[in-house]
Every structure is written in structure tokens, then in C-alpha cells.
Amino acid sequence: MPTHGNKLWILRHGGSSTLVVGEIDLSTRQLEYSRPYLADRTQPALSLSLPLREDPFAEAEFRPYLEGLLPEGEDRRSLAAKLAVRDDDYLAMLSNSLECMGDVAFSREPVDEANDPFGRARYEPIGMNEVSEALSSSDATAQASLTSRLSLTGTQHKMGLARCPDKEGESVWLRPLGGAASTHVLKSGQLDAIPELEYLVMSSASKCGVTVPKVELIALGRGRLAICVERFDRQTTVLEDGRLAVRRLHQEDLAQSLGIYPGSKYAELDPSSASAIAHLLRNHSSQPLRDIQGLARIMLLNYLVGNCDNHLKNLSLMHEGAWTRLAPAYDIVPTTLFDCFSRQMGMRIGRHGIIDEVIPEDFVELANELGISEELLRRTARELCDALPRSIDEEGERQARTGFEALAYDAENLIADMLPRKATLESFAQR
Incomplete structure (x- = not known):
């Protein structure tokens, strides 16, 4: 890959200015934070998996984070073909990227006032x-x-x-x-x-x-x-x-935070994904109790609507200065409505990973794994079971009136598909 001095510069561009975070030496395959960036002391690390330090990181340490910035599957292969590079050459693909998730960007040339890669934005x-x-x-x-x-x-x-x-x-x-x-x-x-x-x-x-x-x-x-x-x-x-x-605001998904490759995003963490994520939030979130409660609500929502694609890359953290918080939920798709999708959940609930096998007792274990009270999780379950089906029905009818007629039928199908899981969750909530 042709680069100036055989280096790839890592940048953060919030909007008005460009920060040089560090560089990757393409010969030694090492990533190193820049001294001015380390000296600032107000800037966050690229990732919780790449804490600020003077010593360089080996490729095995930084590659999961960088791989997490790229598209997956067929879109990745198509991007590699358009760039005329191998689809496993993640650095070649990133070297073209000025607009990634968060505020991270990359340059093949050193950055200064005379050479701003965003000058032609x-x-x-x-x-x-x-x-x-x-x-x-x-x-x-x-x-x-x-x-x-x-x-x-x-x-x-x-x-x-x-x-x-x-x-x-x-x-x-x-x-x-x-x-x-x-x-x-x-x-x-x-x-x-x-x-x-x-x-x-x-x-x-x-x-x-x-x-x-x-x-x-x-x-x-x-x-x-x-x-x-x-x-x-x-x-x-x-x-x-x-x-x-x-x-732009700095963010990373949880696979990146934990140093996990995108291809392993469905792997259950030890002792459980729920426990590991709660531990991460407890140690790094600026408001850990609020974020763990938010995580619990997202997990119950995923279960109720039948989203089995609830993997580590579909949860993120936002970083701003010394603050870290759980990002809004995204990519919530009711996959159980489609026979072609697996019913194996991206994150186990209690002792069960297959969504149809979850029982009320699993939510007791989930509360323990998250480190919250059973009553708090029960209250959250009651709120979702009561409000979510009604909200889906109302939104389907509203969209049908604006010209998206099919959404009323989609809402009916979704609510019907939710019924067995709603009964399981209500059984836990009413104990």
C-alpha cells in the first residue's frame, strides 16, 4: 500500500479541527499514540481496548478495533474489489476512509495546516x-x-x-x-x-x-x-x-471495546455477555447505574420483539473527554418473523441461548448477572409488556394513514409473533 513514509496516520476530526491521534507503522505493524495527543490529557483513547500509553501496540492488539470500522460480508468484498485490494487488507481499505463511525479518520499523508485531508470537504x-x-x-x-x-x-x-x-x-x-x-x-x-x-x-x-x-x-x-x-x-x-x-462525536461498539473481532460478535462472553457488559459499564461508564438499567431495558426489548441479532456490535459507547456512556440502541430488527434467520440469540438470557427456550427463571438470573434487583427488572418488564404492543399498533395505524398501508399489517404480524415471549416475560414480571 503506497503511503508517505510507510505510515498510516490515525485522526479524529470533530468538525472544526483535526487531531492526529497516532500512527501505524506499516513495516513493524505497530500502532503508537502521538506524543501531543498523550500530553493533552483531555482526549479519550481510541478504544477502551487501546488505553492511552506511550508504548506501541502490536497488531494483535489494535486490529480488532480497526476491523470493527469496516463493513462486513458482501459489502466488504465489494469495497475491496472497488479498491483493487484483498478483502483481508483492512489497512488498505481504511486508508481511504475519512468518514467512519464516530470521529475517527485515516490519512496516508502527514497532517498539518498545509495538508488538511478535510480541506476539500x-x-x-x-x-x-x-x-x-x-x-x-x-x-x-x-x-x-x-x-x-x-x-x-x-x-x-x-x-x-x-x-x-x-x-x-x-x-x-x-x-x-x-x-x-x-x-x-x-x-x-x-x-x-x-x-x-x-x-x-x-x-x-x-x-x-x-x-x-x-x-x-x-x-x-x-x-x-x-x-x-x-x-x-x-x-x-x-x-x-x-x-x-x-x-462528529467519538464512539466505539462493544466488540471494539472488548478487543473482539467482528467475526466473533456473536460469541458468548465469560461468564456471560450480560455480566461482562455490565462489568464494563460499571468500570468505565460515567453513570454506570443508569447505563446498566438502560442495557437491561434494551435486552428485554430485544427478547420481546424477537431480535436475535443482538450481538456485540449492536451496542456502542460514546466518549467525550472524560465522559463515557452507553449509546442509544440501534439495528433492532424482529428476526423471529423470518424463517431464514437463526433463533439463537446474540446474547444468552439466563441459561438459554435459543429464544424459544427462555423461561421466567432466566430473567432472575439475568438480573443477578447485571447486578440489579429482580424488582427493578420486573418493573421494566411490566412497563415494556404494557406499552410496547400498544405503541407498535398505534404507529402501524399512523403510518398506514400517511400512505404506508402495509405497516398496519406488519404491526399486526409483529404483535402476534411477540405473544409467546410476552407471556413468558409477564410470568416473570408478575411474581
Whole structure:
């Protein structure tokens, strides 16, 4: 990989300035924090798995974090093909990335005032026809990502865009170029109804005490829909002259925090994933009790709606200065509605990993693993069992009235699928 001095620079770009976090020596395969970054003492580490220190990190230590910044599956293979590199050459793929999750970026050239990789950041309008085409396949998604120098994690077709109101107050979609920041992620499902179902769950969860990003449905044409998710790692301001100013926020997913490769995101941690994550939050969160309670609510929500894709990369931490907190919940899809998806949960509940085998006693064990009282978990279960089905039904009817008629039927199917798990959770809650 051609780089200046055979190095790859790691940056953090919040919006107004670029910080050089460190560099990777491509000959020795070592990552080292820069001395000015270490001397600042107000900046967070790249990851909890890469704590601030003067000694360099070996590749085995830093690779899981960097791999976690890249897309997975077919989208990764398509991106590698577009770049004409091997799909296991993660550094070559990242060297093109100025817009990752959080505020991390990469440069093949040293960064100073005369050489700012974000100096050409800009936006251009994009129409829905082009968005629809870009979300139609892995190859098209990879090409759109290359154009924006964008790297989005996960396995669904995703596209990062920015949205800004025009002079009449209508929303205008913009394509980020040259490292400009996206403000929203648009996702199309590889199976029909996935965007609609994810929308129903996410929008309803926000009314049931679960912190989630804002979501909406976007019509792509020809009956296709995409879910539009407002990025929680972005803060957006519209300046007086109408330009968009976006501040990036530092984040990492829990697989990165724990030094785990994306391919092992479904692995159950020791002694359990729930216990290990609660331990992580207790040691690193600025408000551990609040975040552990939030984790408990997310885990019950995933169980109730049938989201078996609740793996380590679908939970994240936000870092700002000395503060660390659990990020809003995201990518909550009721997978049990689809026969093609496994019913093995990404995180075990109590003694059971198969969602249909969970019994009320498993939630007693879950409370113990999280280090919270059984009564607190029971109260949370009662709240979700009472509010969530009603919220899903109301949202389905509301969307049907706005033109998305299928959502009323999707809501009915989702609520019916939830009934056996709701009965199990209510049995625990009423003890």
C-alpha cells in the first residue's frame, strides 16, 4: 500500500479541527499514540481496548478495533474489489476512509495546516433515484461509499447522507464529498419488510423508555422502502448562510471495546455477555447505574420483539473527554418473523441461548448477572409488556394513514409473533 513514509496516520476530526491521534507503522505493524495527543490529557483513547500509553501496540492488539470500522460480508468484498485490494487488507481499505463511525479518520499523508485531508470537504445534492440505485446492491453501495470516502459497519446495504433544510424549509438530501460528515444513514433490507419492521420497533421503543435515534421511512420507488436513521454520533447546526455544520462525536461498539473481532460478535462472553457488559459499564461508564438499567431495558426489548441479532456490535459507547456512556440502541430488527434467520440469540438470557427456550427463571438470573434487583427488572418488564404492543399498533395505524398501508399489517404480524415471549416475560414480571 503506497503511503508517505510507510505510515498510516490515525485522526479524529470533530468538525472544526483535526487531531492526529497516532500512527501505524506499516513495516513493524505497530500502532503508537502521538506524543501531543498523550500530553493533552483531555482526549479519550481510541478504544477502551487501546488505553492511552506511550508504548506501541502490536497488531494483535489494535486490529480488532480497526476491523470493527469496516463493513462486513458482501459489502466488504465489494469495497475491496472497488479498491483493487484483498478483502483481508483492512489497512488498505481504511486508508481511504475519512468518514467512519464516530470521529475517527485515516490519512496516508502527514497532517498539518498545509495538508488538511478535510480541506476539500463539501456537499452536493442527490436525488432519490440515485439513492435508490446506490442501495440496490453491494457493488452500488461500495461505489457510493468510495465517492464519499465513507466506511459504515454492518451487513445491510447502507448509505451515509446529510440532510439540510432549504430556504422553504423543505429537506434537501446531500451527498458528502471529500470527507464531509454524513448526518443520516439510509438502509435497505435484503428481505422485504425489514425496513418497515425495524422502523416499527425503533419508533415504538422511543415511547417505552428506550433511548434510540430518530427514524423515518423513505420511499425509494417501485414499492421499495428504506429506513432513515439520524446518526447519534453527529451534532448538526445550520449556519446563518444556510451551510451545514456537523460535529462528529467519538464512539466505539462493544466488540471494539472488548478487543473482539467482528467475526466473533456473536460469541458468548465469560461468564456471560450480560455480566461482562455490565462489568464494563460499571468500570468505565460515567453513570454506570443508569447505563446498566438502560442495557437491561434494551435486552428485554430485544427478547420481546424477537431480535436475535443482538450481538456485540449492536451496542456502542460514546466518549467525550472524560465522559463515557452507553449509546442509544440501534439495528433492532424482529428476526423471529423470518424463517431464514437463526433463533439463537446474540446474547444468552439466563441459561438459554435459543429464544424459544427462555423461561421466567432466566430473567432472575439475568438480573443477578447485571447486578440489579429482580424488582427493578420486573418493573421494566411490566412497563415494556404494557406499552410496547400498544405503541407498535398505534404507529402501524399512523403510518398506514400517511400512505404506508402495509405497516398496519406488519404491526399486526409483529404483535402476534411477540405473544409467546410476552407471556413468558409477564410470568416473570408478575411474581
